[in-house]
Amino acid sequence: MHCIFGGIYMRNLIVSDFDGTFSTSVKDIKLNCEKIFDFMSRGNYFLLSSGRPYDSLMEQVKKYGIPYTYLATSDGSFLFDEKRNMIDSYVMPHDIVKELDILLKHDIFDKVQYTYPKTNGNTYKEGALLANVAFVINNKKITPSFIDDFEALKESHPDYDFTVYGYGDVSYYIVRAKGVNKGVIVQSLADKVGVSTENIYTIGDNDNDFEMIRDYNGYMIGDNLGLVSVALKRYNAVHELVSDINKGKILKRKLKE
Numbered sequence: 001m002h003c004i005f006g007g008i009y010m011r012n013l014i015v016s017d018f019d020g021t022f023s024t025s026v027k028d029i030k031l032n033c034e035k036i037f038d039f040m041s042r043g044n045y046f047l048l049s050s051g052r053p054y055d056s057l058m059e060q061v062k063k064y065g066i067p068y069t070y071l072a073t074s075d076g077s078f079l080f081d082e083k084r085n086m087i088d089s090y091v092m093p094h095d096i097v098k099e100l101d102i103l104l105k106h107d108i109f110d111k112v113q114y115t116y117p118k119t120n121g122n123t124y125k126e127g128a129l130l131a132n133v134a135f136v137i138n139n140k141k142i143t144p145s146f147i148d149d150f151e152a153l154k155e156s157h158p159d160y161d162f163t164v165y166g167y168g169d170v171s172y173y174i175v176r177a178k179g180v181n182k183g184v185i186v187q188s189l190a191d192k193v194g195v196s197t198e199n200i201y202t203i204g205d206n207d208n209d210f211e212m213i214r215d216y217n218g219y220m221i222g223d224n225l226g227l228v229s230v231a232l233k234r235y236n237a238v239h240e241l242v243s244d245i246n247k248g249k250i251l252k253r254k255l256k257e
Contacts, residue, residue, distance in 0.1 A: 011044050012245065013195045015072075015186050015212060016238050017204035018050040018060060019167070021221050028237040029064050035242040037067045045069040047189055049182050051165065051172075051208050053113070053120035053131070054078065074115045075208050076185035077131030077176065086117050088188050091129045092177040096157055100133060100175065102149050108141040110170065132176035139169055165208055183211030198252065203241055217252050 014036070016022045022032055036046050049072035050057045057073050060066070071080040079088040104112065114124050115131040137146075150173055154162035161180065165172045182204075190200060202212040205222040213220060213230050219241055220231035232251045235241050244250045 010199055011193070011195055012039075012199045012201065013045040013047065013186075013190065013193070014039065014238075014242065014245070015047040015049050015182075015200065015202040015216070017182075017206070017209050018048060018052065018057060020205040021203055021209075022048065022066070022238050023060070024221060024237050028239065029066075031239040032237065032242075033064065033066055035239040039242055039246070040067055040069060045189075045193060045195065047072055047186065049073075049076065049185065049212070051075045051206075053115045054080070054118045055120055058084075070189055072182065072185045072189075074131040075174075075176070076180055076182040077115070078117050079185050079189060087192070088185065089117065089129060089131075090177060090180040090184060091131055092133075092160065092175070092180075094126065094130060096153075096160055096175065097124060097130075097133065099153065099157075102153070103135060103146065103173075106143065106146045106149070108137055108143060108146060110136045110138055110141075112136070131180075132174050134175075135173040137171050137173065139166075139171055142171065163208075165206065167206075181211040182209060183215045186212050186216060201241065201245060201250070203235065203238060217250070 023029055040046050046068050047070040048066060048068045052073060054073045057071065069082055077090050078086055081087050112122055113120055113134040113136060116128050150162060159178050161176050161178050163174050186200065197216060200216040202216045203219045203221060204213055205220060206224055207226050210226060210230065212218060213227055218231055219233050219235055220227040221235055232253060
């Protein structure tokens with residue numbers, strides 16, 4: 001479906017999170033891929049946006065044959081085109097990395113991830129483009145002293161974002177540049193391809209999807225209470241959202257004048 005204004009086709013953009021959103025079930029993934037492929041074949045755009053780093057997200061894209069026009073990785077830190085060329089990035093200064101030793105000394109981690117444009121691992125690369133540093137911890141191992149040190153660093157470095165995301169039994173304590181999120185990369189892409197805000201549809205299931213759901217025509221999957229206040233509607237699968245867009249029966253956000 002296109003919107004038509006003055007005889008000109010206005011393209012739409014759908015933005016979907018992967019884990020817990022596009023991947024609700026193997027059956028849904030297949031239906032999602034079919035609907036998205038048809039959506040793209042009509043000249044529209046699809047951005048698959050994930051908290052996962054590039055290498056991890058690409059494993060899923062290849063495994064399921066997910067069609068896409070663009071990819072965003074590491075919660076909006078990097079944006080790639082359909083040929084997997086990086087076309088935008090929001091990276092963190094390295095100044096704080098040495099100060100993170102106070103967290104490493106706790107030695108309670110499942111792993112510590114340094115995220116670069118196309119690689120992700122436990123090795124720090126000085127001078128490389130760095131999206132974030134993530135401390136991955138089983139919830140049973142988290143200690144009050146670690147939380148105290150994490151909060152102390154947050155208070156003393158207001159030019160960085162210190163965020164915590166939970167996935168099952170694991171928590172991700174993440175340090176990144178201030179203001180980087182999935183909503184920022186959506187706006188960057190919209191500016192590049194000329195899609196208006198009213199034609200952008202976003203869907204996600206977790207806290208890291210909050211900004212992109214709040215700032216656009218945003219929808220949710222699942223029961224995350226933090227998203228209820230900003231999501232326009234709850235869906236069971238991405239293909240349901242695409243069907244509503246195609247039918248012109250989509251609930252849209254009122255734009256500010």
